[in-house]
Amino acid sequence: MMKIGQYRLIVLVAIFFVIFDNVSFFKNTVKVYSFSSENIAFIFSLAIVLVSFTVFLFSLLSSKYTTKPILIFALIASSFASYFMNTYHIVIDSSMLQNALQTDMNESLDLFSFEMVAYLFFLGILPSIFVYKAKVTYGTFKSEIISKLKSLLISLAIIIVVLFSLSKFYTSFFREHKPLRYYTNPTYWIYSIGKYTADTFASVDGEMQAIGQDAVVVKDENSKRKIIIMVVGEAARADRFSLNGYAKETNPLLKNENIVNYTNIHSCGTSTAVSVPCMFSLSCKDDFSYKKGVLVENVVDVLEHTNSIKVLWRDNNSDSKGVALRVDFENFRVPENNSMCEDGECRDEGMLIGLDAYIEKHAQKDILIILHQMGNHGPSYFKRYPKSYEKFTPVCETNQLEECSVEEISNAYDNAILYTDYFLSKTINFLKKYKEENDAKMIYISDHGESLGENGLYLHGLPYFMAPSCQTHVPALLWDGGKRRGNIDTDYSHDNLFHTLLGLFNVKTIVYDKSKDIL
Ligand SMILES: [Zn+2]
Numbered sequence: 001m002m003k004i005g006q007y008r009l010i011v012l013v014a015i016f017f018v019i020f021d022n023v024s025f026f027k028n029t030v031k032v033y034s035f036s037s038e039n040i041a042f043i044f045s046l047a048i049v050l051v052s053f054t055v056f057l058f059s060l061l062s063s064k065y066t067t068k069p070i071l072i073f074a075l076i077a078s079s080f081a082s083y084f085m086n087t088y089h090i091v092i093d094s095s096m097l098q099n100a101l102q103t104d105m106n107e108s109l110d111l112f113s114f115e116m117v118a119y120l121f122f123l124g125i126l127p128s129i130f131v132y133k134a135k136v137t138y139g140t141f142k143s144e145i146i147s148k149l150k151s152l153l154i155s156l157a158i159i160i161v162v163l164f165s166l167s168k169f170y171t172s173f174f175r176e177h178k179p180l181r182y183y184t185n186p187t188y189w190i191y192s193i194g195k196y197t198a199d200t201f202a203s204v205d206g207e208m209q210a211i212g213q214d215a216v217v218v219k220d221e222n223s224k225r226k227i228i229i230m231v232v233g234e235a236a237r238a239d240r241f242s243l244n245g246y247a248k249e250t251n252p253l254l255k256n257e258n259i260v261n262y263t264n265i266h267s268c269g270t271s272t273a274v275s276v277p278c279m280f281s282l283s284c285k286d287d288f289s290y291k292k293g294v295l296v297e298n299v300v301d302v303l304e305h306t307n308s309i310k311v312l313w314r315d316n317n318s319d320s321k322g323v324a325l326r327v328d329f330e331n332f333r334v335p336e337n338n339s340m341c342e343d344g345e346c347r348d349e350g351m352l353i354g355l356d357a358y359i360e361k362h363a364q365k366d367i368l369i370i371l372h373q374m375g376n377h378g379p380s381y382f383k384r385y386p387k388s389y390e391k392f393t394p395v396c397e398t399n400q401l402e403e404c405s406v407e408e409i410s411n412a413y414d415n416a417i418l419y420t421d422y423f424l425s426k427t428i429n430f431l432k433k434y435k436e437e438n439d440a441k442m443i444y445i446s447d448h449g450e451s452l453g454e455n456g457l458y459l460h461g462l463p464y465f466m467a468p469s470c471q472t473h474v475p476a477l478l479w480d481g482g483k484r485r486g487n488i489d490t491d492y493s494h495d496n497l498f499h500t501l502l503g504l505f506n507v508k509t510i511v512y513d514k515s516k517d518i519l
Helices: 006-020 023-032 037-060 067-088 094-101 105-111 114-133 141-165 167-175 178-183 187-204 272-279 290-295 299-305 348-352 355-361 406-432 494-504
Strands: 003-005 135-137 225-233 260-266 309-315 328-331 366-372 438-446 473-479 486-488
Touching: 003 006, 006 037, 006 067, 006 114, 006 135, 006 141, 023 037, 023 067, 023 178, 037 067, 037 141, 037 167, 037 187, 067 114, 067 187, 094 187, 094 272, 141 167, 167 178, 178 187, 187 290, 225 406, 225 494, 272 290, 272 494, 299 309, 299 366, 299 494, 348 366, 348 406, 355 366, 406 438, 406 473, 438 494
Parallel strands: 003 135, 225 366, 225 438, 260 486, 309 328, 309 366
Antiparallel strands: 260 473, 438 473
């Protein structure tokens, strides 16, 4: 193999990245800047800027011992990034990384496919072998420093010259088309790793902040004991509930129950890792941060501060995302706890088994039970329901959503909604036996929505400001012991949950804001 200087190797790899790993970026760019002769020069210049920027970045980190391992790591990681961006049209931002890092083995297997292996082989392993085998020549310490500076300065100079000579385009590119940058590979995921690490480390040091320690339950003599089940849904879209007008009958059981249906609720985030801690947090969508989620207590803590309410979190999703760290928690994704598991898939209804015993055991207290569903977790929607719920056919039976028609994806997704309809009605029926002697209620709200191929988008997790409403408009229901029925069309959001839960339990505390209590 021929000899090569480390900065030449960096340039070659950077060119490889721009040609093979940026399909999503250029596709999205061409959507914005159509193929006119003027724009072609601009799009070509973007490729040059991207190569130069990548060279600059890797030159900063280069040295005899780091260049090869860093390039190999970047190639492997970028092959995965390319696969997910091309297949599901997602972007790899810090909350997506957070989600990915909180993903367990089961969920990862859910995403496995031969296409992924092909990406890994051609875009990751093959070029890595080339990098690994390359005979890199290194000069003296002094000459290496000079080469590094040269590489940094030249790449920077190219970027500056291009930006200035096409400033008209670049102004609009940076100002009006900010989201396009999210598709650059590997630069954006490298930036996201930096951001994620900064956020995470910032939250490690700092003290846990207690809130609502003054909380007390205000009851009169004839108020009944409260038994409330809250179901946290997964990736359910409001517009796929027939209760909200969806043409297919996806709520055949719930429509027969006396429930209040909230038609206009929006999520706090577009991913589980953001939405779940945010909806239980005192912070609103606009001021919620990962750090606040970790370091500030949430509404379940406030409920327990009263000493008259017991909270149990059962999880068939992943975990409580930090919400239930100080209350009773049970993992229902393992057959030891969930008696309804088959082929690695545990059913949501398994979470209802054994709840009577818990309610009995804490007979002196009000009870909040939170059931975190597997729900419509994608992309393998077809695995999310027992075969008997396969009412809408044909269904997409692969996680390679692009191989399926829009109808097949929809059918699999809608069948999973149908199973949630069954699960929720079963939860209501579970509570009915308590409703005479107690104040029994069920609340249901999904964490975020899902894209099902509209505009080529799949799954969820797009940055909030660019996310379509199907990722943020979520279904929400209240079963009030069967006392009320109807639709409520007022605009609400996850921000209301904190205060609504406090209101439901008649909790008096300084952090309660009556104006945000839906009820
Ligand atoms: Zn989710």
